[in-house]
Amino acid sequence: MPALRLANLSKTYRNGVQALKGIDLEVAEGDFFALLGPNGAGKTTAIGIVTSLVNKTAGSVQVFGHDIDRELELAKACIGLVPQEINFNQFENVEDIVVNQAGYYGIPRAEAKRRAAKYLKELHLWEKRDGISRNLSGGMKRRLMIARALVHEPRLLILDEPTAGVDIEIRRSMWRFMRKINLEGTTIILTTHYLEEAENLCRNIAIIDGGRIIENDRMSNVLRKLTVETFVLNLRERLSAPPRIDGYDVRLVDESSLEVDVSRERSINRLFAGLSEQNLHVLSMRNKTNRLEELFMRLVEAKGAPPP
Amino acid sequence: MNRSRGRIRENLIGLYTIVYKEVVRVLRIWIQTIVPPAITMTLYFIIFGNLIGQRIGSMDGFDYMQFIAPGLIMMSIISNSYGNVVSSFFGAKFGKHIEEMLVSPLPNSMIILGHVAGGVARGFIVGLVVTAIALLFTDLDVEHPLVTLSVVLLTAVVFSLGGFINAMFARKFDDVTIVPTFILTPLTYLGGVFYSISLLPEFWQDVSKANPILYMVNAFRYGVLGVSDVNLGTAYAIIVGFVILLFAFSLFLMNRGVGIRD
Numbered sequence: 331m332p333a334l335r336l337a338n339l340s341k342t343y344r345n346g347v348q349a350l351k352g353i354d355l356e357v358a359e360g361d362f363f364a365l366l367g368p369n370g371a372g373k374t375t376a377i378g379i380v381t382s383l384v385n386k387t388a389g390s391v392q393v394f395g396h397d398i399d400r401e402l403e404l405a406k407a408c409i410g411l412v413p414q415e416i417n418f419n420q421f422e423n424v425e426d427i428v429v430n431q432a433g434y435y436g437i438p439r440a441e442a443k444r445r446a447a448k449y450l451k452e453l454h455l456w457e458k459r460d461g462i463s464r465n466l467s468g469g470m471k472r473r474l475m476i477a478r479a480l481v482h483e484p485r486l487l488i489l490d491e492p493t494a495g496v497d498i499e500i501r502r503s504m505w506r507f508m509r510k511i512n513l514e515g516t517t518i519i520l521t522t523h524y525l526e527e528a529e530n531l532c533r534n535i536a537i538i539d540g541g542r543i544i545e546n547d548r549m550s551n552v553l554r555k556l557t558v559e560t561f562v563l564n565l566r567e568r569l570s571a572p573p574r575i576d577g578y579d580v581r582l583v584d585e586s587s588l589e590v591d592v593s594r595e596r597s598i599n600r601l602f603a604g605l606s607e608q609n610l611h612v613l614s615m616r617n618k619t620n621r622l623e624e625l626f627m628r629l630v631e632a633k634g635a636p637p638p
Numbered sequence: 639m640n641r642s643r644g645r646i647r648e649n650l651i652g653l654y655t656i657v658y659k660e661v662v663r664v665l666r667i668w669i670q671t672i673v674p675p676a677i678t679m680t681l682y683f684i685i686f687g688n689l690i691g692q693r694i695g696s697m698d699g700f701d702y703m704q705f706i707a708p709g710l711i712m713m714s715i716i717s718n719s720y721g722n723v724v725s726s727f728f729g730a731k732f733g734k735h736i737e738e739m740l741v742s743p744l745p746n747s748m749i750i751l752g753h754v755a756g757g758v759a760r761g762f763i764v765g766l767v768v769t770a771i772a773l774l775f776t777d778l779d780v781e782h783p784l785v786t787l788s789v790v791l792l793t794a795v796v797f798s799l800g801g802f803i804n805a806m807f808a809r810k811f812d813d814v815t816i817v818p819t820f821i822l823t824p825l826t827y828l829g830g831v832f833y834s835i836s837l838l839p840e841f842w843q844d845v846s847k848a849n850p851i852l853y854m855v856n857a858f859r860y861g862v863l864g865v866s867d868v869n870l871g872t873a874y875a876i877i878v879g880f881v882i883l884l885f886a887f888s889l890f891l892m893n894r895g896v897g898i899r900d
Contacts, residue, residue: 382740384900403745417734417737417738418735418738419733426659430655430659431738433651434739435652436648436652436744
């Protein structure tokens with residue numbers, strides 16, 4: 331049974347905007363799934379429908395087999411949501427926010443306090459438990475929303491841009507935490523603007539644009555579709571013009587940096603050989619953009635325009 | 639069977655969580671929730687009851703201070719139960735933390751009941767404080783305790799539900815104050831708080847009887863003093879009718895997601 335199944339899901343807002351145009355999607359139990367798309371693509375609308383914050387116009391949603399039209403409460407009990415925007419009471423204290431959320435899921439207060447302590451400790455917020463949530467830093471607020479979403483121990487955790495505005499150190503510790511809970515059996519759906527995050531964490535991916543799913547496959551298969559990668563090479567030597575190497579488009583970025591497009595069919599060894607023949611020494615090399623980012627841009631540019 | 643019993647228990651825990659949160663909120667911001675009505679009502683007792691009341695003399699066989707005390711208590715219960723729910727629920731909408739409840743399996747009926755219970759709790763607390771203040775100025779012997787308590791409870795429920803509906807429709811803070819200012823306050827003042835409608839010409843007596851607050855104030859006055867301008871049975875029927883009607887409407891709005899779901 332899939333963790334989430336969307337069938338022909340559509341949403342037209344009252345102002346006439348068609349945010350979703352009949353999407354079909356299946357997320358397997360235990361998966362770490364990336365749902366990507368540019369701003370306004372329909373990701374948050376889709377998540378809103380799954381979590382009952384947005385009314386759907388048509389289609390169906392099943393969470394672990396529970397249809398939200400027939401078994402809404404059972405479906406809701408399976409989901410934990412970390413929304414994009416801060417949505418806790420900023421005047422409440424940290425522990426109360428988590429304990430009260432457990433209460434809404436029917437967890438007795440003593441057990442709710444035990445679980446709140448567990449997740450606040452795991453997310454390094456225990457020291458702040460008595461503080462007013464408004465005074466937390468941006469990263470702490472995000473972690474508080476994760477603790478709140480986990481307190482009823484959901485089978486499906488939906489994270490809508492959980493690391494937005496979070497510094498790299500905290501982001502990486504959040505990645506470790508997400509990996510851990512996924513390995514413990516929680517299915518995770520992640521939307522993010524940091525495509526490196528999706529590439530590192532997720533096994534499967536769907537790209538949504540203009541209210542339609544334009545790509546849905548294993549991450550490795552999707553990345554395989556990337557036919558050209560652009561590399562930036564830093565050289566020991568200083569150049570005034572780019573070197574000519576057969577079969578490669580080499581551009582001079584500055585006097586000691588080159589940008590090279592390398593297609594998947596070509597070996598990168600030939601590029602290095604060509605540079606060596608000209609007595610150029612490569613000190614370091616990196617991808618110009620994240621691979622997924624590159625692919626994402628190409629897909630959105632190629633297929634994103636809505637049909638007439 | 640076990641599953642449904644478990645579900646009922648979970649719902650009751652959810653309900654308790656909202657009520658607990660609401661009561662804690664009322665007590666945490668007591669300077670905004672309890673002190674202002676205490677000050678306002680003290681002024682009413684001093685000005686209307688003590689200074690002006692001495693010149694008015696008796697009304698329905700009671701000195702004026704005694705006559706207006708139940709009305710003033712009821713007035714504070716009405717405005718505070720309404721004000722509590724409208725501000726709490728609209729605040730939750732505005733700050734988006736209403737989503738904490740909406741994503742949970744808690745049924746809409748429990749969300750309504752939890753907020754209503756919060757409004758009733760504030761109404762009771764403020765009602766007790768105002769009663770204590772009234773006792774500084776006059777003697778009050780409760781003639782019919784059960785009537786007194788049941789009318790307070792039902793009236794607080796009616797106005798808590800009113801506040802809930804107001805909050806569901808409200809889109810900005812101004813919308814929260816329109817109903818109390820333009821509807822609730824005039825109806826309360828014209829609802830027999832300060833006078834017996836027997837003083838009015840017959841036409842205005844009939845007009846006054848279209849005001850539901852008149853029945854609540856008078857039913858409460860009957861409970862405390864044993865006198866009323868209206869029939870007690872009619873008063874109960876009207877109050878219970880409003881409870882049923884407003885609860886059904888609140889549930890309809892929640893199920894439709896009016897003002898809370900796109």
